[in-house]
Amino acid sequence: MDVKNTKYLQEWILDEVLSEEDELKIQNIIFAFSEYMVATNPDYLYNKTYLNAFVDGFLNCKIELKKKRDILEKKILNEIDNAGISRTEIVIRVDRAWISKSGGTELLNAFNLNSVKSNIMKYEIEYVGEKGFVVANNADITKNYEQTLKEDIELFIKRYKEICGDVQGSID
Numbered sequence: 001m002d003v004k005n006t007k008y009l010q011e012w013i014l015d016e017v018l019s020e021e022d023e024l025k026i027q028n029i030i031f032a033f034s035e036y037m038v039a040t041n042p043d044y045l046y047n048k049t050y051l052n053a054f055v056d057g058f059l060n061c062k063i064e065l066k067k068k069r070d071i072l073e074k075k076i077l078n079e080i081d082n083a084g085i086s087r088t089e090i091v092i093r094v095d096r097a098w099i100s101k102s103g104g105t106e107l108l109n110a111f112n113l114n115s116v117k118s119n120i121m122k123y124e125i126e127y128v129g130e131k132g133f134v135v136a137n138n139a140d141i142t143k144n145y146e147q148t149l150k151e152d153i154e155l156f157i158k159r160y161k162e163i164c165g166d167v168q169g170s171i172d
Helices: 007-015 020-038 055-082 111-118 145-164
Strands: 088-093 100-101 105-107 120-127 135-142
Touching: 007 055, 007 105, 020 055, 055 088, 055 100, 055 105, 055 120, 055 145, 100 145, 111 145, 120 145
Parallel strands: none
Antiparallel strands: 088 100, 088 120, 100 105, 120 135
16 A cells, blocks of 8 residues: 655645745744744753755745646647547656556655656656557746647647547647
């Protein structure tokens, strides 16, 4: 059985919209929790600044993870759906943080923070059938990444059709 260690993190990333006031409140809660840990737990090996050092990264990571999941869902999967390819036949990985497989998308239990924070999105679109293949690339999401992504999706669909036969739909 796979243990899902990022269930609440994923829900927070996808469902919470934070104002500046909310971000400040989170920061204050983490600061208070850090002081609580130091004051009440003699086995706590860190000082009160340890968790505080992660607050900005935590809040920025939420933004970047959501942005890249939106690209996965709205750009990649949408085009795959439009081509008539079943989501159960593919696995898509983005920054080795998000994975879409068996029709669902989830945040992996472990991911590299530097990859997530990078403007370079690494993606792999894999057909998992008998004659499986992968189309993988990197795209700078601060620049015109849509064209690179579109070309890679078109290549994936072309290869899929060569292996599996024609499917319904096409990329506009």
